[in-house]
Amino acid sequence: MNNFPHTNVTNEDISLVNKQAIPNMDLLVGGFPCQDYSVASSGAKGFYGKKGVLWWDIKEVIEAKWPQFIFLENVDRLLTSPGVNSDQSxxxxxxxxxxxxxxxxxxxWKMINAADYGFPQRRRRTFIFAFGKLQV
Incomplete structure (x- = not known):
């Protein structure tokens, strides 16, 4: 808030927010909860999990606002969700x-490991960058 004092901050459930009421933007930065993709979760359900469905709200924001750039982050297991032992890996x-x-x-997209950049832990994250909405 100190760097962006005129920013309206809310703690509303994004699934209940009118996406058209969100201010226009050039860059959408986000991530969706990793629990439904994480190896720490033994029952990870990906898009069909309780928290994995947040991806669809991000999609609705994109369709309402059409930002020029999109930057998303999640765990490395997103690459194989719903799992390497699944027929839908x-x-x-x-x-x-x-x-x-x-x-x-x-x-x-790129998977980046924090340890490759001098950090003392192996923390892999998947980053997705989308750009330049074309006319569809």
Whole structure:
């Protein structure tokens, strides 16, 4: 708040927010809870989990606001969700990339390990960058 004193901050459930009422933006930065993708969760359900469904709210914000850039973050297991032992390994990650592409965005992604940058722990995160909405 100190750096952005005129920013309206709210703690509302995003699934209940009127997406059209969100201010316009050039950059959407977000992440959705990792519990439904994390290896720490033995019953991870990806998009079909209680928290994994937040991806669809992000999609609704994108469709309402059409930001020029989108930057998303999640755990590395997103790449294989709902699981490497599943016949649908990578389904959720593929769905995110396909959805962004279908919405007219160019998409790039990278998995980054904090340990590769001098941090004392191995903390891998997946970053997705979408850019330049094209006319669809």
């Amino acid at each position: 990578g389904r959720d990650f593929g769905m995110i990339l396909r959805t962004l592409s279908d919405l007219g965005y160019g998409v790039s």
